[in-house]
Amino acid sequence: MRRTGLITTATALVAALALAACSGDGGSGGGGGDDGSADGPVTLEYWAWGTTQKPLVDAWNAANPDIRVRHTDVGGGSDTAARLVTSTRAGNAPDVAQVEYQTLPAMIVAGVASDITDATSDIADEFAEGIWNQATFDGVTYGVPQDAGPQTLNYNAARFAELGIEVPTTWEEFAEAAEAVKAADPNAYITTFAPGEFGGFAGFAQQAGAEWWSVDGDTWTVEIDGEESRAVAEYWQDLIDRDLVLAEPLLTPEWNAALNDGRILSWPAGLWAAGVLYGVAEGMTGDWAMAPLPQWTAGESAVGFQGGSAVIVTTSSDNADAAAKFAAWIGASEEGAAIQIEQGQYPASLPGQQLTLESDPPLLMPQQEDYWEVAAAIAADTIPQISWGPNVNVASSAFQDAMSAAVTEGRP
Template sequence: MLVLAACSGGSDGSGGGSSDDATTGADGTVTLDYWAWGTTQKPLVDAWNAANPDVQVRHTDVGGGGDTASKLVTATRAGNAPDVALVEYQTLPAMIVAGVATDISEYTGEISSDFADGIWNQATFDGVSYGVPQDAGPQALTYNATRLAELGVEVPTTWEEFAEAAEQVKAADPTTYITTFAPGEFGGFAGFAQQAGAQWWSIDGDTWTVDFDGEESRAVAEYWQDLIDRDLVLAEPLLTPEWNAALNEGRILSWPAGMWAAGVLYGVAEGMAGEWAMAPLPQWTSGDAAVGFQGGSAAIVTTSSDDAEAAARFAAWIGSSEEGARIQIEQGQYPASLSGQELTLESDPPLLMPQQTDYWAVAADIAADTIPQITWGPNVNVADSAFQDAMSAAINDGTPLVDALVETERVVLDDMRTSGFTVSND
């Protein structure tokens, strides 16, 4: 990842003195600006401010992960980015390349041992720390336990069993599907492919290799293609009014996704609380429990900040303090820190599955099996958009999903070449 560090610039934490940088009042109080989305952030900021009168934080929600990332680039170029920002793991490399994220290694050394390697590495490149992980989203299977039991279908533990369960569901109730294949779920498909051994980006020195249509990714696409062709999964976008209605009617029975899925489902199907449960994601190879991430974020300090030390202290508190972890758990986030994950074992299950008393124990086992090293490329935003366009076209036109992977790789490579990156695919 040396090319990322070389391209980042501004790693001394000095800023341009803009209105969004850290400011110091007449009484010596430092005020930091923090951009982050989601319901967890305000309680975190309120708790920090109550305990740290000398360093106060102003929180602004500028939109979700994609919106925040694009606005950070624009604000950094204008010299008025916030001091701290929440960034999704997969977009952090682009933030480094764009000169948004700064090196905070000197402030994070003492807390690195509180994170599993697979999670800490999501915010560390070539030994340089660019952020403190806040939450983790390893993939799991959230499923309608009540309906599967009614239909006499066992919870699958492998993807082969999952396909068999899909057949059983459809045979028992032709109006019901075991799950949805959503063409816009770049992160979801990426997780499935990573679980199968795919690496969409890799780097050797300053040379990138891009491999969206490699053997492993093709196998995943062909697996889902088979289920779509046999009408065993519902191929359409998630969380539309129609999808929500089908879910509430018990006609969509699972969601293989990040562990945040329980909170999302509760938001659209509160009346189904007690019917759902969570299990490990089905395995491509029986006995291989490794899973990828679908979501998760880190708090970064920006190159615009005038007080990188105070900003890093706040970022570290969010991700590694007991109080921060308890707030995350209360709000339904799965903490990235090992100590935070241990605290979940003392907590009630999510509202969607209050009956699953072993929920957090299962979650801990899943988190321990996350793939230790995933490399995200410098243009994830381009890949995400290209993937969504190509997959949606494949579903609408009835063309192979594998062709969508080929098209995604073409767009990603063209963009990287135009941006000046060296790629081995040439």
């Protein structure tokens, strides 16, 4: 593979996106103010995916007879986003919807998400700045954060100890650890560079200071091939060239087998990763642990996002006030947070994160008693200003195609 593969890919992505500016109607507040208290009960339609949503809706309905919520799962994040745009154009979108942070800008530009700044101003302090800003653009709030996925380093502590590897705190130390792993066990890799992991690479670049999208008024600009992104690409290119990381997709049968055999020793990923790892490597319970993500500069603590979602009120809703109350309850109430924790989500709110401190560690890591304390510290260090553009789906597709070609075929 050529040394310029990942670097050239970053430049090619900008051309593939062909985005200089993009603007649109951000929505201005939904269709009405009926909260169910004056004219009888109202029913809200709520689109959301995942096992957490039904228990949330059931708990809300049990406590709020005047505002009933009807939940529908129309598919994961990308499926929901696509259907929200279509249904909004047809005038029959739900009142409330769960959207991923990276797709929220597209919902704003498409006129799907309402401005709920006034309705949520009293809960803004319940969230760390970096997380609240995932749903706020140019001073306007379009959603209430529900869960968060700051990046962490999940590592096979048993294998690290066996090979004499210290947990790296910087990416320079991570590269040195990768060398030490390969020297101690030529069949092992410290981690995987997966060409399809758009969110993972974006988080690394954000941590290095990259700002892939920025907004000024109604105009969005993109700089995926900036200096910081190129430096990140160069870093991983070097490790790939020296066969110190495994360059292949994640969670395939082959990858799962290598993980279970102790040949893949870590996974830098969102805070949700422990649950995913447990699902494919339950037999390694007690072997793995979680630590803060290595830093590009020693002594810093910046953390990028890799996952998470917010709850929006749509511009189609005729019950915007009631919808905003429901969205705020999901993201900021203790009851909502307790349900999220029980279902394996990491709450976005500070009170919710505080509740995790009373919870047991994830099933994969029962021995790590400080797991949730470490998680809370990591979440508090999320970068305050991270913007996603209105065409993340295009960027993600272009990224996956270009990175796969660079890694597997040695061309940009």
